[in-house]
Amino acid sequence: MPAAKSGKRTATRSRAHGAADRGGESHADVFACFAQDSPGRLSPDRLLKVLNEAGILRDDPRIAETIAHLDRGRPAPPATGPLLLTAEEFTAATRHNRGIIERAACGELAVPDFPALVADLQRIHEEVRADRSGAVASYIPQLARVDPEQFAISVCTVDGQRFSIGDADVNFCLQSVSKTVGYCLTLEEHGPDTVHRHVGREPSGQGFNELTFNKAGLPHNPMINAGAIMSCALIQRGLDAADRFDFVAETWKRLAGGRSVGFNNSVYLSERNTADRNFALGYSMRERGAFPPGTDLLATLEFYIQCCSIEVDTRQMAVAAASLANAGVCPLTEDPVFSAQTVRHCLSLMSSCGMYDFSGEFAFTIGLPAKSGVSGALMLVVPQLMGIAIWSPRLDGHGNSVRGIEVCRRLVDCYNVHTYDLLTGTGAETGKRDPRLKRHQSATEGIVGLCFAASRGDVNEIRRLAACNIPLDAADYDGRTALHLAAAEGHRSLVEYLLAKGVDPRPVDRWGGTPLDDANRSGHRDLARLLAEVTGTPRRPAP
Numbered sequence: 260m261p262a263a264k265s266g267k268r269t270a271t272r273s274r275a276h277g278a279a280d281r282g283g284e285s286h287a288d289v290f291a292c293f294a295q296d297s298p299g300r301l302s303p304d305r306l307l308k309v310l311n312e313a314g315i316l317r318d319d320p321r322i323a324e325t326i327a328h329l330d331r332g333r334p335a336p337p338a339t340g341p342l343l344l345t346a347e348e349f350t351a352a353t354r355h356n357r358g359i360i361e362r363a364a365c366g367e368l369a370v371p372d373f374p375a376l377v378a379d380l381q382r383i384h385e386e387v388r389a390d391r392s393g394a395v396a397s398y399i400p401q402l403a404r405v406d407p408e409q410f411a412i413s414v415c416t417v418d419g420q421r422f423s424i425g426d427a428d429v430n431f432c433l434q435s436v437s438k439t440v441g442y443c444l445t446l447e448e449h450g451p452d453t454v455h456r457h458v459g460r461e462p463s464g465q466g467f468n469e470l471t472f473n474k475a476g477l478p479h480n481p482m483i484n485a486g487a488i489m490s491c492a493l494i495q496r497g498l499d500a501a502d503r504f505d506f507v508a509e510t511w512k513r514l515a516g517g518r519s520v521g522f523n524n525s526v527y528l529s530e531r532n533t534a535d536r537n538f539a540l541g542y543s544m545r546e547r548g549a550f551p552p553g554t555d556l557l558a559t560l561e562f563y564i565q566c567c568s569i570e571v572d573t574r575q576m577a578v579a580a581a582s583l584a585n586a587g588v589c590p591l592t593e594d595p596v597f598s599a600q601t602v603r604h605c606l607s608l609m610s611s612c613g614m615y616d617f618s619g620e621f622a623f624t625i626g627l628p629a630k631s632g633v634s635g636a637l638m639l640v641v642p643q644l645m646g647i648a649i650w651s652p653r654l655d656g657h658g659n660s661v662r663g664i665e666v667c668r669r670l671v672d673c674y675n676v677h678t679y680d681l682l683t684g685t686g687a688e689t690g691k692r693d694p695r696l697k698r699h700q701s702a703t704e705g706i707v708g709l710c711f712a713a714s715r716g717d718v719n720e721i722r723r724l725a726a727c728n729i730p731l732d733a734a735d736y737d738g739r740t741a742l743h744l745a746a747a748e749g750h751r752s753l754v755e756y757l758l759a760k761g762v763d764p765r766p767v768d769r770w771g772g773t774p775l776d777d778a779n780r781s782g783h784r785d786l787a788r789l790l791a792e793v794t795g796t797p798r799r800p801a802p
């Protein structure tokens with residue numbers, strides 16, 4: 260068994276290290292954030308509740324020392340009364356886990372408004388549950404017998420914020436989702452040049468188990484059966500079958516945050532007995548000379564079927580997806596499982612080929628790398644933000660989970676996570692929000708940007724902000740608007756632009772001042788004339 264890579268990588272990809280130590284003084288402020296309800300005292304339950312709301316769960320290894328410290332401090336029965344921490348005790352309890360706890364308290368994690376994401380996922384789960392269309396895979400009895408009503412969604416951000424809803428503790432087989440990790444392992448071991456001498460990287464445009472090859476006689480890509488069989492031929496060829504399987508299972512475990520994955524032996528046995536198509540693919544590839552010399556075809560096919568029979572729940576799959584979103588580093592354990600290059604290649608092929616012959620449509624409407632499996636699993640990656648796992652066994656005609664696809668659709672409807680949403684922005688026009696923003700951040704930044712640009716007379720910047728749906732008559736805390744500032748600074752073309760855009764010509768700031776007052780006060784007579792005309796205000800006599 261090759262030594263698994265382990266140890267902490269201190270590269271920038273590891274965000275948990277990123278928090279600056281705020282020092283003793285402001286750690287007291289962090290304490291105050293948690294202890295809002297009872298100043299000076301903090302109950303551990305309140306601390307855990309606030310962390311939980313930010314998506315940092317009790318079993319998160321990054322707060323393990325804090326949890327152990329708090330558990331040690333709990334009064335043993337029959338003693339009564341809640342344990343309350345002083346600021347000093349809080350500092351002592353959290354001293355090993357300050358980075359993550361401070362970032363959670365300060366709303367500095369990848370999805371700062373995590374409760375809003377949770378509420379959306381709860382709503383989406385509730386709405387999509389009503390959809391009973393599609394049918395479970397029936398090619399083996401073990402899949403045909405699965406309760407089709409089951410439905411789980413789990414999310415994990417690149418900062419390890421987690422939430423799950425539905426049947427998130429029920430195990431299911433990876434099936435084709437295993438193809439992602441299989442491909443990554445080949446890249447890590449051989450590099451892309453060698454790997455792609457044996458497998459292409461074009462979508463096939465055909466079903467996942469179609470008996471078809473590219474012009475060079477190779478599988479079209481690693482995300483369909485033929486390509487995944489090829490990946491299995493390339494992974495750890497020097498090891499015996501048991502160690503090769505352990506190597507893959509261990510990799511899933513590391514990606515998923517350290518909890519062991521399962522194996523469904525009956526699925527494996529059933530698949531092996533009905534794998535005519537996969538055997539046909541294997542023999543065809545051998546006939547074409549696609550495999551590296553010395554490949555044991557039967558062992559390779561068995562290894563492929565074993566990989567499909569690995570079991571996880573959506574909690575684990577979401578963490579694995581988040582590890583991909585986080586460039587290969589598991590957000591919970593900081594374990595650098597794959598290199599960023601490997602993940603980049605894998606996400607590229609998931610984007611173009613991950614959803615069988617629905618991949619083009621998925622890239623168009625959802626615009627994110629994803630991989631599905633016939634068990635009803637769907638793993639979705641939002642690079643640098645989060646991983647999402649959806650499981651619901653009823654499949655559509657392409658073999659994708661019906662509810663899985665619908666959840667993706669709805670997520671992309673509410674959030675600007677489609678890769679090219681960066682061109683169309685957020686706000687009223689698109690109806691999309693940016694999950695990366697703090698609560699109220701987009702509105703606040705818009706107004707600050709507007710006032711700053713107005714004071715400089717920067718019409719282009721104001722146009723850009725208008726395109727991002729920032730209301731041009733928005734006012735800051737003092738009631739000052741872009742028109743006040745443009746008038747005060749004498750920026751005539753901006754004043755004209757704003758008036759032409761229909762902003763209120765007579766907004767009143769907190770001191771009762773209008774843009775006309777600003778123009779007068781600053782001696783911009785021509786602007787004062789213009790504003791007086793527009794507002795129908797009698798002109799002041801010239802001084």
Ligand code: GLN
Pocket residue numbers: 433434435436467468484530537567631632633634658
């Ligand atoms: N075990 C299945 C097969 O090889 C996996 C395919 C899938 O999930 N699409 O046919």
